[in-house]
Amino acid sequence: xxxQLDVPxxxxxxxxxxxxxxxxxxxxxxxxxxESFLAKGPSPYTSLVKNxxxxxxxxxxxxxxxxxxxxxxxxxxxxxxxxxxxxATAEYRLYNQQTINIAQxxxxxxxxxxxxxxxxxxxxxxxxxxxxxxxxxxxx
Numbered sequence: 290x291x292x293q294l295d296v297p298x299x300x301x302x303x304x305x306x307x308x309x310x311x312x313x314x315x316x317x318x319x320x321x322x323x324e325s326f327l328a329k330g331p332s333p334y335t336s337l338v339k340n341x342x343x344x345x346x347x348x349x350x351x352x353x354x355x356x357x358x359x360x361x362x363x364x365x366x367x368x369x370x371x372x373x374x375x376x377a378t379a380e381y382r383l384y385n386q387q388t389i390n391i392a393q394x395x396x397x398x399x400x401x402x403x404x405x406x407x408x409x410x411x412x413x414x415x416x417x418x419x420x421x422x423x424x425x426x427x428x429x
Contacts, residue, residue, distance in 0.1 A: 290422050292326050292367040296383070301359060310357040316349075319381050319394060322365050326422075331414040341402035342409065347376075348395035350428065355389045363389055368424035375408050377419045380427045391427040 296318060303314040323344070327334045337343060357363065363385045371378040376397045383390040400409040411419070 290368070291424060292322075292329075292422055294322055294325050294365045294367070296321065296363055296365050298360065298362060299357070304359045308359045310359075312351075312353070315351060315383075315390060315392065316346075318365070318383065319379070319392060322367050322381060323379060323396075326367050330418040332412060332418070341400060343399045343401055343406075344377075344396040345399045345406075346394045347397050349393065351390065351392040352428075353390055355387065357383070357389055361385065368422050369419045370424065370426035372411075372416060372419045372423060374410050377411070377416075378426075380424065382427060393426070393428060 299310055299314060299318070303310060303317070305311045324334050327337075334344075363383050366382040366384070368380045369377050370380050370393070376395055378393060378395045381390070381392040381394075382388060383392075398409050398411045398415075399406045
């Protein structure tokens with residue numbers, strides 16, 4: 290299964306002088322997608338934070354296929370290619386009539402209740418939610 294989202298257009302300040310979305314600002318879009326996904330599931334990000342837990346990005350990969358220009362309208366898809374005891378690999382596809390960008394972020398579940406953040410097991414309900422959206426990697 291794939292989670293789909295209409296993405297609000299990025300703000301003018303996120304584009305370079307040529308009117309192209311600056312490469313690092315794609316991460317803001319991925320975060321928006323993850324937050325929207327979590328909001329529809331058993332553990333909205335606000336509840337994770339209240340419980341001193343986070344999903345930390347520890348790896349990322351992107352492939353820029355087409356530029357996003359200021360004013361472009363596009364959609365997003367999210368799935369997970371791998372779910373383990375303490376991590377999940379999120380896969381993103383941004384598209385309009387064709388694929389614009391694909392990306393991957395490895396998220397590790399972190400307990401931040403102590404001074405030294407530690408890796409913790411994903412709560413079972415969150416792990417099941419991620420697994421429901423498990424698909425083949427976009428990078429294969």
